[in-house]
Amino acid sequence: MRIKLFLVIALVVLFSVSGLALRVMMVTDMGGLGDKSFNDGTWEGIVRAADFLGIDAEVIVSYEMADYIPNLSSAAREADIVFAVGFLMEDALFRVSAQFPDTYFVGIDIVPPEGWEGDNVATYIFEEQEGAFLVGYLAAAMTEVGLIGFVGGIPIPPVERFRYGYEAGIRVYEDLHGKTVDILRGYTMDFVDPKKGKDLALAQFAEGADIVFHAAGACGIGVIEAAAERGEGFFAIGVDVDQDYMSPGNVLTSSIKRIDVASYTAVLSVALGTFEPGLHVLGIKDEGVGMSEMEYTRHLVPAEVLRELDFLTEEMKAGTLVIPRTQDELDAFEVPEIALP
Amino acid sequence: MNRGKWYAFLVPTISVLIAFLVGSVIILLIGKNPLTAYVVMFQGAFGGSEQLADTIVKMTPLVLTGLAVGFGFRAGVFNIGAEGQMAMGALVGAIVAMSFGALPPVILIPLSIISGMLAGAFWASIAGFLKAFTGAHEVISTIMLNWIAINVTTFMVAGPLAVGTGTPKSPEVAEAAKLPIIFKVQAIELSIGIVIAVIAAIVMYVLIEKSTMGYELRGVGFNPYASEYGGINIKKNIIMIMAISGSLAGMAGIVDLLGVPPQRFLGELTGGRGFDGITIALIGRNNPIGIIFAALLISALRTGSNAMQIRAQIPNDIVHILQGIVIFLVAAERIVAALIEWKKREKVTA
Secondary structure, eight states, X not given: OHHHHHHHHHHHHHHHSOOOOOEEEEEOOTTOTTOSSHHHHXXXXXXXXXXXXXXXXXXXXXXXXXXXXXXXXXXXXXXXXXXXXXXXXXXXXXXXXXXXXXXXXXXXXXXXXTTOOOSSEEEEEEOHHHHHHHHHHHHHHHOSSSEEEEEESSOOHHHHXXXXXXHHHHHHHHHHHOOOOEEEEEEOSXXXXXXXXXXXXXHHHHTTOSEEEEEOTTHHHHHHHHHHHHOTTOEEEEEESOOGGGSTTTEEEEEEEOHHHHHHHHHHHHHHTOOOOEEEEEOGGGTXXXXXXXXXXXXXXXXXXHHHHHHHHHHHHHTSSOOOXXXXXXXXXXXXXXXXX | OOOOTTHHHHHHHHHHHHHHHHHHHHHHHTTOOHHHHHHHHHHHHHSXXXXXHXXXXXXXXXXXXXXXXXXXXXXXXXXXXXXXXXXXXXXXXXXXXXXXXXXXXXXXHHHHHHHHHHHHHHHHHHHHHHHHHHOOOHHHHHHHHHHHHHHHHHHHHHTTTOOSSSSOBOOOOOGGGSOOEEEEETTEEEETHHHHHHHHHHHHHHHHHHSHHHHHHHHHHHOHHHHHHTTOOHHHHHHHHHHHHHHHHHHHHHHHHHHSSXXXXXXXXXXXXXXXHHHHHHHTTTOHHHHHHHHHHHHHHHHHHHHHHHHHOOOTHHHHHHHHHHHHHHHTHHHHHHHHHHHHHHHHHO
């Protein structure tokens, strides 16, 4: 909804103001472009906005952590809007943004530090647990052996929020359908090397799991490879962007974080003069998170499970179903009274 | 073949030149002008005080990890564990630097650095001990120790030491522990870390080339059996070599942490720079002075590549290619040596 509204306003503005000369630059973290995950997602939204506005967008790939400050600084000098992608850039972003008060900064997966007072940085985080809840519920419904896996990158808050939602979804399914589903959990301690994801996923498959959900950035490419290698009866679940296409039929679904919506919205907000500094949280009701369309696997899922997923989505949007976003909340999570249709 | 004083410099230099030539072919193939690319790269690395600061900041830990690995190589020990030793050094040094904020900088800075070095030395000497007493090969044990170190530091930063929300990070170190700044350009600060690294290189040069201990260490590397026959205690020396090598890697970690803002343990701090030490030792031919130049080369390539991305739209992969070619040619030095010989012969016949 929000996007459509923006589109309309943007069109009006474009017709009235000709010759917008904004320049957008995105600084990636060490994962770089091609992670098929959040760097790519952010970039997709920026490109869409830039094409729409007819402005320039460029990307700078960081090789190491020591690149963050210099890259953000050079970008700030050249561009009007600078994107810092990934939680590791938090410190660098707020250090650099203080030096360039006339440049707009956007941080993805970043929370402003306590006591921060600035007016040129907008950051976006997501209610990852809400999308992950749905894929957890689906995985619990689809597992034939009652054992499913989770492969995380480094256990940082966004990764953990995926896990909390996943586990909550499984518990709700168990409760509603009286099926017992166990979870294997593992972390690659990395977001870059697909091999680590593959090794861990293969290990979980070998232990008997038949579905593995990953929240491990580029390591997840390996998780999907592992599912493809095991073939029929084994699935991976993708993360961040719709990864179903990466191995059609072997990726059950993806827990999507519409990073592209965040970056798209952010670029337009600067162009339109509606930029709002500070923290923005996108959840399922903002269409900021969700699950993929299951282009290749939808026919495998029983119709009543799809109906239940739609129902639970509405419950979350209405606020009657609240998904835990911390370990404490997960431990205290009681499956609410849900009257499935 | 006359291997004169300059031969040691000649191979790396020619390798770099060849790498740039090959690189320009690749840049041509992607439809860009190599000359512009290299000019932008050079400006990006050395073009102003900010660029220079950036290059030197990145060079500092690379000098130290290069020295760590190079020192081991000189004594015949393959320390592949600089990455883990660097992480442990940074972790332990950071804890000291966080905990004793009441001490004045003149005491706290050396104390933090020394504790980081001791942590690195301890971590490396585990592998040294295993080699000396059980014969376990240090390549395997140091690689394994890397994983343990990286997981320990990740655990500490995400758990007991963690502060704030979002990024897993330790608190900032005490003000008194931050390295003094030589100069500051906007958000980029150049600390005295580079001075410490260069002093370490000089100390290592003197130690290896001019001291009795260095003579023994080189002897162990050159021919362990002859050395033992000559009365050198091999076991003691192997542990000592690993400890010294590890202390340099630990120093890389803590000097980087105390010198580069934000001065805290953040995420995976080492970022492969311990492994870069292997590359740098190789290019620098294990000579402390050569290692300084090799570290400068690699860091200049990296800062330059960022400018290439921004101003010439050339992907930073080109730098990985250049680096790969340089390493290949230095490692396979006979190729370059043959080129030099061939040139000489031509001159003689002409």
